[in-house]
Amino acid sequence: MTRFVPSRRSRLRRLLAAASAVLLPLLGAGLAVPGAAAAAPASAEPAYYDVTSPATTAAGLATDLTRRGYDVLEGPLAHGVPILATAADAQRLRHRGLTVRYAGPLYQPVAATFRAAAGTYYGGYHTTAGHEAHNQQVASAHPDLVVLRSIGQSWLKTQGRGGHDIQALCITKIRAGDCATTSSGSKPKFTLMAQMHARELATGELAYMWIDYLVNNYGTNADVTRLMDSTELWVIPIANPDGVDIVSSNSTRPVSQRKNAHDNGCSGTGRGVDLNRNSSYHWDVNQGTKCSETYPGTSAASEPETQGIQNFLAAIYRDTKPSADFSPATTDTTGTFLTLHSYAELDIYPYGWTNSLAPNNNDLRTIATAMSQSNHYDVVHGDGGLNYFAPGATDDWIYGTRGVPGYTIEVGPDTSGCSGFFPRYSCMSSFWNLNRPAFITLANAAAHPYPTGH
Numbered sequence: 214m215t216r217f218v219p220s221r222r223s224r225l226r227r228l229l230a231a232a233s234a235v236l237l238p239l240l241g242a243g244l245a246v247p248g249a250a251a252a253a254p255a256s257a258e259p260a261y262y263d264v265t266s267p268a269t270t271a272a273g274l275a276t277d278l279t280r281r282g283y284d285v286l287e288g289p290l291a292h293g294v295p296i297l298a299t300a301a302d303a304q305r306l307r308h309r310g311l312t313v314r315y316a317g318p319l320y321q322p323v324a325a326t327f328r329a330a331a332g333t334y335y336g337g338y339h340t341t342a343g344h345e346a347h348n349q350q351v352a353s354a355h356p357d358l359v360v361l362r363s364i365g366q367s368w369l370k371t372q373g374r375g376g377h378d379i380q381a382l383c384i385t386k387i388r389a390g391d392c393a394t395t396s397s398g399s400k401p402k403f404t405l406m407a408q409m410h411a412r413e414l415a416t417g418e419l420a421y422m423w424i425d426y427l428v429n430n431y432g433t434n435a436d437v438t439r440l441m442d443s444t445e446l447w448v449i450p451i452a453n454p455d456g457v458d459i460v461s462s463n464s465t466r467p468v469s470q471r472k473n474a475h476d477n478g479c480s481g482t483g484r485g486v487d488l489n490r491n492s493s494y495h496w497d498v499n500q501g502t503k504c505s506e507t508y509p510g511t512s513a514a515s516e517p518e519t520q521g522i523q524n525f526l527a528a529i530y531r532d533t534k535p536s537a538d539f540s541p542a543t544t545d546t547t548g549t550f551l552t553l554h555s556y557a558e559l560d561i562y563p564y565g566w567t568n569s570l571a572p573n574n575n576d577l578r579t580i581a582t583a584m585s586q587s588n589h590y591d592v593v594h595g596d597g598g599l600n601y602f603a604p605g606a607t608d609d610w611i612y613g614t615r616g617v618p619g620y621t622i623e624v625g626p627d628t629s630g631c632s633g634f635f636p637r638y639s640c641m642s643s644f645w646n647l648n649r650p651a652f653i654t655l656a657n658a659a660a661h662p663y664p665t666g667h
Contacts, residue, residue: 259469261316261633262303263293275600282505287557287599288627292316294600295627297469321630321637323465334464336638338414339421341377341454341461347421348380348450355428358441359384360392365521367455368475377454379521384427384446392445396531401547401659404447404526405652409488409552409607410471411456412634415624415644416553420450422645423652436653444659447529453488453518467635471506473518479504486510489603491519492610495566500604509605526550526611534616541572542616544666549580549659550611550619551652556632558590558625559598560651563612566604568595576663577618580655587650590625618662620655622648
């Protein structure tokens, strides 16, 4: 069994640079940041902790904590296993003989006088309704460039309890036959999907910014114009709209809801199904118990959000891969796919359910490496950098079932006021500048992603 091992030296350089840029001003302002040595909060609010064991390796401890239902996070294990937990949870772990170090707060300060603009919360992030209004506005303003479609429904909507349609935009210079929900179109397709995990705020905002960047630069930016003339650029800004409604229900202290809103008898953020463990490819009943953050659902593709997204992607992409896990997709494959998550500074390529190399490993890794040239994130697969495998994830599903290269970008960093699930909204400009070229790289690869077939 072989795996690609990322360079920790380059990661360390980035972390040190990030720390020098943000740590001093934050400390000067009296603000705590993840990784800082500070007193743990006394309240019941979740916070970030690092856990170590005198008797267990970090990897073994990560597996054990996940199995016990703790919220184990992505990222390096240099300081222990990172988790999101309450002070009471941390104390229980200490009683088990583990060392638990407070690493930083879940929330960054929002001024008490802050009043969210319509459709926004937590300093500027957009609610589901804000995204829907934006999608409609863009489609109405640019009928020659944008088609807006509904590709499925959220769980609450299927129950007649409010909820939302899942929306997708096709962005291209529209010609006859473009933006149909079939695989017969003449243009290769790139799909960017965001906020499948509702609490990962930066991802939906990057999708919002990507939409505006494309439509506002057509005809003036040569690279964007060329891309939109030749490629269908699909965007699913909010893959988990019910979950985002829960997150944004508190405009200054968002709710840490990862899963969808499927009632399962669990309270708080234990409610729901992890949509990134629910796909019909290598779905694993053992991924989490009902109230855990990685609960995969009662069966593969049990959730309406998963069904809608899978059916849509299966419709627009040609299937060029035999069903066997380790049979390669053909060199005439077209299309690429990206799902955005946070936070660990990673460019992840298939497979995520195993450390064994995917049959198109060389070409898959080449694209991921090209993406990393702009965002400077580590290139990994399997459980590299994640602390766990991710069977039932969407990026594996699209590669394993269709042959389309599926990638995940974990938007970082894992230290500073820009880290965590709820970074300051002002951090979005740096996230955008780092990742926009990576989006362009992956979109350009859609025409011919497997030049070698290996």
